[in-house]
Amino acid sequence: MTPIVELKKLAQNYTVLYVEDDESVRSSFLHYLESFFKRVAVAFDGKEGLELYKNSRYDLVITDIEMPSMNGIEMATEIKKINDAQDIVVVSAYSRSDYFLESIRIGVSGYIIKPADFKQINETLYKILYKLERFKENEQYKVNLEVLVEEKSKEQSENYEKTILSLVTMIDKRDTYTGGHSQRVAKYSRLMAEDMGYTKKECELIYRAGILHDIGKITTPDAILLKPGKLNNLEYKIIQEHVNMSRTVLEKIPMYESFIEIIIAHHEHYDGSGYPHGLKGDKIPPMARIMIVADAFDAMTTSRIYKARKSIEEAIAEIKSLSGIHFDPEVVKSAVNVLSSVEISNDISQLPKTELEEERFAYFYKDQLTSLYNPNYLNLLLVKNVDTRKFSDLSVLFMHKFANYNETYGWHKGDKLLQAFSDFLKTKFPDKLIFRVHGDDFVVVSDSSCEINIEEFLKAEFFHGTDVTLSSKEFSIVDDEIDSLIKLEDIISRSNSLVLKDK
Numbered sequence: 291m292t293p294i295v296e297l298k299k300l301a302q303n304y305t306v307l308y309v310e311d312d313e314s315v316r317s318s319f320l321h322y323l324e325s326f327f328k329r330v331a332v333a334f335d336g337k338e339g340l341e342l343y344k345n346s347r348y349d350l351v352i353t354d355i356e357m358p359s360m361n362g363i364e365m366a367t368e369i370k371k372i373n374d375a376q377d378i379v380v381v382s383a384y385s386r387s388d389y390f391l392e393s394i395r396i397g398v399s400g401y402i403i404k405p406a407d408f409k410q411i412n413e414t415l416y417k418i419l420y421k422l423e424r425f426k427e428n429e430q431y432k433v434n435l436e437v438l439v440e441e442k443s444k445e446q447s448e449n450y451e452k453t454i455l456s457l458v459t460m461i462d463k464r465d466t467y468t469g470g471h472s473q474r475v476a477k478y479s480r481l482m483a484e485d486m487g488y489t490k491k492e493c494e495l496i497y498r499a500g501i502l503h504d505i506g507k508i509t510t511p512d513a514i515l516l517k518p519g520k521l522n523n524l525e526y527k528i529i530q531e532h533v534n535m536s537r538t539v540l541e542k543i544p545m546y547e548s549f550i551e552i553i554i555a556h557h558e559h560y561d562g563s564g565y566p567h568g569l570k571g572d573k574i575p576p577m578a579r580i581m582i583v584a585d586a587f588d589a590m591t592t593s594r595i596y597k598a599r600k601s602i603e604e605a606i607a608e609i610k611s612l613s614g615i616h617f618d619p620e621v622v623k624s625a626v627n628v629l630s631s632v633e634i635s636n637d638i639s640q641l642p643k644t645e646l647e648e649e650r651f652a653y654f655y656k657d658q659l660t661s662l663y664n665p666n667y668l669n670l671l672l673v674k675n676v677d678t679r680k681f682s683d684l685s686v687l688f689m690h691k692f693a694n695y696n697e698t699y700g701w702h703k704g705d706k707l708l709q710a711f712s713d714f715l716k717t718k719f720p721d722k723l724i725f726r727v728h729g730d731d732f733v734v735v736s737d738s739s740c741e742i743n744i745e746e747f748l749k750a751e752f753f754h755g756t757d758v759t760l761s762s763k764e765f766s767i768v769d770d771e772i773d774s775l776i777k778l779e780d781i782i783s784r785s786n787s788l789v790l791k792d793k
Contacts, residue, residue: 294412296416297326297412297415297416297419298325298326300416300419300420300423301326301327301328301415301419302326302327302328303328304327304328304349304350304419304422305327305328305329305330305331305348305349305350306323306327306329306330306331306348306349306350306351306352307330307331307333307339307342307343307348307350307351307352308320308323308330308331308332308333308352308353309332309333309334309335309336309338309339309351309352309353309354309357309362309365310332310334310353310354310357310381311334311335311354311356311357311358312354315354315404316332316334319381320332322408322411323352326415327350331346331348334357335357335358335359335360336353336357336359336360336361336362336364336365337359337360337365338359339351339353339360339365340360340365340368340369343369343372344372347373349377349422350377350378350379350415350418350419350422351366351369351376351377351378351379352378352379352381353365353366353378353379353380353381354380354381354382355380355382355389356382356383362380362382363380363389363392363393363396366378366380366393366396366398367396370396370397374397374538377399377418377421377422378396378397378398378399379398379399379400379401379402379414379415379418380393380398380400380401380402381402381404382401382402382403382404383403383404383405390511390524390528391527391528394509394510394511394528394531395531397509397535397538398509399414399417399418399421399509400414400417400418400511400512401511401513402414410512413512414512417512421508471504471588471589471592472500472501472502472503472504473500473501474588474592475500475503475581475584475585475588476496476497476498476499476500476501476503476584477497477500478500478583478584478587478588478628478629478632479496479497479499479500479577479580479581479584480493480494480496480497480500481628481629481632482580482583482584482621482624482625482628482629483496483577483580484628485624485627485628486580486620486621486624488577492577495548495549495552495577496549496552496577496580496581498549499549499552499553499577499581500581500584502536502540502546502549502553503536503552503553503556503581503585504532504536505536505539505540505553506531506532506533506534506535506536506537506538506539507529507532507535508535508539509531509532509535509538509539510528510529510531510532510535511528514528514529515529517654530557530565530566533553533554533556533557533565533566534554534566536550536553536554537550537553537554540553549577551575551578552575552577552578552581553578553581554566554578555567555569555574555575555578555582556578556581556582556585557582557585558574558578558582559582559615559616559617560574560579560582560614560615560616560617560618561614561615561616563615563616564582564616571618574618579617579618579621580621580624582616582617582618582621583609583617583618583621583622583625584625586609586616586617587605587609587625587629590604590605590608590609591605591634592634602629602630602632602634603630605629606625606626606629606630609622609625609626610622610626654666655667655670657725657726659705659708659709659726660708660709660712660726661712662712662715662716662724662725662726662732663723663724663725663726664725664726664727665725665726665727665728665775667725668725668727668733668735668775668778669774669775669776671723671735672767672772672773672774672775672777672778673773673774675767675773676773679768680737681723681735681736681737681767682736682737682738682766682767682768683735683736683737683738683739683740683764683765683766683767684733684734684735684736684764684765684766684767684772684778685733685734685740685742685762685763685764685765686731686732686733686734686762686763686764686765686778686782687715687731687732687733687734687742687747687760687761687762688731688760688761688762688763689711689730689731689732689758689759689760690758690759690760690761691757691758691759692704692707692729692730692758693730694757695707695756695757695758706752707752707756707758708726708730710750710752711732711750711752712724712726712732714747714750714752715732715734719734719736719740721736722734722735722736722740723735723736727775733778735767739764740764742762742764744760744761744762747760748760763782765778765781
């Protein structure tokens with residue numbers, strides 16, 4: 291079943307309040323929403339939207355920010371006072387950090403920047419509706435549980451585990467890496483707790499806390515949570531909010547009260563340099579001190595897009611070096627005892643495995659104009675290739691006089707020429723990785739040498755009547771020791787007096 295069919299199937303059971311003051315945007319987006327949801331109510335500003343909400347509750351609220359009478363943030367704040375669990379999606383042309391941070395603080399479920407890409411909208415809607423379905427099932431389960439408790443204690447226990455795993459599945463659907471990470475942290479935490487003499491009940495408690503320790507990331511925007519690279523300061527500040535969001539998600543469910551404080555403190559540091567409260571030493575809950583080490587160990591030993599994983603020995607050495615700084619010395623002793631012998635799969639990675647993950651990956655690493663890969667991914671590939679040795683050859687195609695073409699015919703035609711040339715390259719090299727760099731230069735990476743016939747390329751129809759010319763240069767990634775984009779640019783600038791931007 292395709293994602294769009296899945297989305298329509300889910301949306302048929304839910305209602306939407308849509309708030310937008312721009313008539314042209316409202317008309318087209320309303321028609322789009324009505325094709326999915328069973329009922330869509332429309333308001334023209336925040337004040338009207340709030341009145342509609344008071345009179346008739348909705349499963350989902352979608353709102354613009356800048357509107358007369360009452361803006362979208364103000365309306366969302368008032369709605370959250372009425373129903374703190376209300377799912378709200380902000381759709382706005384404004385990307386100001388204060389709006390973004392305020393949206394996170396009040397707990398919006400999604401933040402989409404205009405002009406909105408419908409693939410992104412579909413993913414956002416699907417994520418929220420999937421969550422609603424899971425919570426609906428969970429609420430139904432809790433109602434039935436009261437009857438089941440009196441009948442079968444064993445069956446109650448089994449269903450309790452299913453509830454836990456249902457929430458974990460919800461996280462997995464959002465971000466494959468996060469779900470696997472939670473299960474590993476839970477496992478490592480339990481191993482250390484057992485080693486430190488905790489009771490069986492306490493060991494099960496820390497395991498369940500580990501499974502759910504990152505559940506607050508459900509509210510973290512996709513653009514940050516799924517970013518396959520290092521976060522900037524603002525993004526890091528926003529993602530830190532996930533520990534507070536974990537409390538919001540769990541505190542109203544009695545069965546999770548016992549380990550909320552463990553989850554809230556799993557990013558604190560023994561010397562007080564952690565977050566969210568800067569707790570120090572014994573002020574950090576004992577089980578949280580265990581989870582802090584487990585969480586760090588898994589991060590160190592898991593391959594990320596932007597860094598290679600450490601070996602178990604390297605990770606243990608780093609944990610020992612931070613004893614008394616980030617980590618409780620007693621927990622570090624236990625970590626050395628039990629984590630030194632754990633088995634870690636080499637297949638754990640943030641690289642995309644499914645079609646949906648490929649699309650998310652493309653959001654960060656594909657050029658929007660040409661759909662070729664961008665320089666960020668080229669740099670990543672070259673860095674990774676030092677270890678993998680997967681690619682051996684690299685060809686650079688330089689487009690000359692393109693700036694003059696742009697000046698003469700305008701950017702629109704210039705974009706069309708770039709798109710046509712990119713499509714040509716994809717056809718010519720279907721099994722190679724192709725990158726657009728510096729606007730009008732292109733790089734082809736492969737495991738064997740590419741045959742590039744410049745004269746043949748220039749005979750392509752889209753070059754007819756233009757003064758644009760091409761030249762090319764081939765390099766051996768291994769022999770030339772090309773381990774980054776900067777190294778490639780340096781080699782090009784020194785090779786036969788060619789420079790990347792000599793146009």
